[in-house]
Amino acid sequence: MPVSEVLFRMERTGILIDARKLEAQSRELGQKMFELEARAHREAGQPFNLNSPRQLCEILFERLQLPVLKKTATGAASTDEEVLEKLALDYPLPKTLLEYRGLAKLKSTYTDKLPRMVNARTGRVHTCYGQTTAVTGRLASTEPNLQNIPVRTAEGRRIREAFVAPAGSVIVSADYSQVELRIMAHLSGDESLIGAFEQREDVHRATAAEVFNRSLHEVTAEERRYAKAINFGLMYGMSAFGLAQQLGIERATAQAYIASYFARYPGVARFMETIRARAREQGYVETVFGRRLFLAEIASSNPARRAGAERAAINAPMQGTAADLIKLAMVAVDESLLRYSMSSRLVLQVHDELVLEVPEAELGAVKEMVPRLMTGVASLRVPLVVDLGFGPNWDRAH
DNA sequence: AGGTTAAGCGCG
DNA sequence: AAAGCGCGCTTAACCT
Secondary structure: OOHHHHHHHHHHHOEEEOHHHHHHHHHHHHHHHHHHHHHHHHHHOOOOOOOOHHHHHHHHHHHOOOOOOOEOOOOOEOOOHHHHHHHOOOOHHHHHHHHHHHHHHHHHHHHOOHHHHEOOOOOEEOOEEEOOOOOOOOOEEEOOOOOOOOOOOHHHHHHHOOEEOOOOEEEEEEEEOOHHHHHHHHHHOOHHHHHHHHOOOOHHHHHHHHHOOOOHHHOOHHHHHHHHHHHHHHHOOOOHHHHHHHHOOOHHHHHHHHHHHHHHOHHHHHHHHHHHHHHHHHOEEEOOOOOEEEOOOOOOOOHHHHHHHHHHHHHHHHHHHHHHHHHHHHHHHHHHHHHOOOOOEEEEEOOOEEEEEEEHHHHHHHHHHHHHHHHOOOOOOOOOOEEEEEEOEOOOOO
């Protein structure tokens, strides 16, 4: 069965959304934004449109004379989250703007919009999945995008609570645990990294233990956070400069961490170099299953463009292999549901997560089948692990 | 009126 | 010389 057939069925099935709940949240957000707007006007000493970049720069950098910490691509003073966080340490207005921005994003993109996307005939929201958009082989979700529903803040998770199952059914969420890092372990063949996954260790903790020369139980919360940043940064081709910026540490310190990492995980260091060289020789890189990403700028004479292509070359085999794996899993799950004439349905895919709507009578079977099928689509040098949760809504299924 | 770009930010 | 990969959506500002 082709992926396109699974997608067709998922799009047609759609997902149930509690529009009343989102509309109520919209009203709450609107009220809070109104209050924050008034506070911002007081702190600025004059009224202005908080959404207008031009007016905002006028207030922050001319009227209040705050320092310009970063420029945008076109040379204007940046007012992004990172800048406002720093300015918020010394001034009240940036903090207010951050709070306002956070709420405005939730309201305009989600709580106002999703209720309007409910199909009149089905009473559900039907996204469209694009199979030919993302160069790495991932799917893309549009109209609406259901792959970027908030999850990182409490206010945002209230939106997930509105993604519900009908009476008698539950929402099941099954996601691959650390799938891209596992793929890095597979592709690099690094023995330490493979060992950590085979021992079912907390991989960020294990990395912290290696990099900071600790035993597993000695690792502090901060060391684990640093190790997590290193692990993710590496998969994106991040430099010492970027790591230092992310962690708020000296560049030399970040460089030392990276050196320590590569000393402990020599297979990963070798992999990074091999992938750069292969990209340069072949003009493309491949996933485990042979999906290719061509890199037109890998031999560019422009160093910035070439470096960008190298970062893409490092990331694509991992992101792309993860995309291949979950597509195989989607086909396996959908085929099984049909073969056994079950009523459970795939309703969403979010890159490393499958969301299903499951009648309570089928929950036991789904809890056994879905992780087995997802972990069984490939045998890499490390085990694939799936975390599964369920509940009356998407938030509670996590 | 309608389309495009820039900046910003939601997710994995 | 730039500095972290892959997406889609919203608003303001600018353009035709």
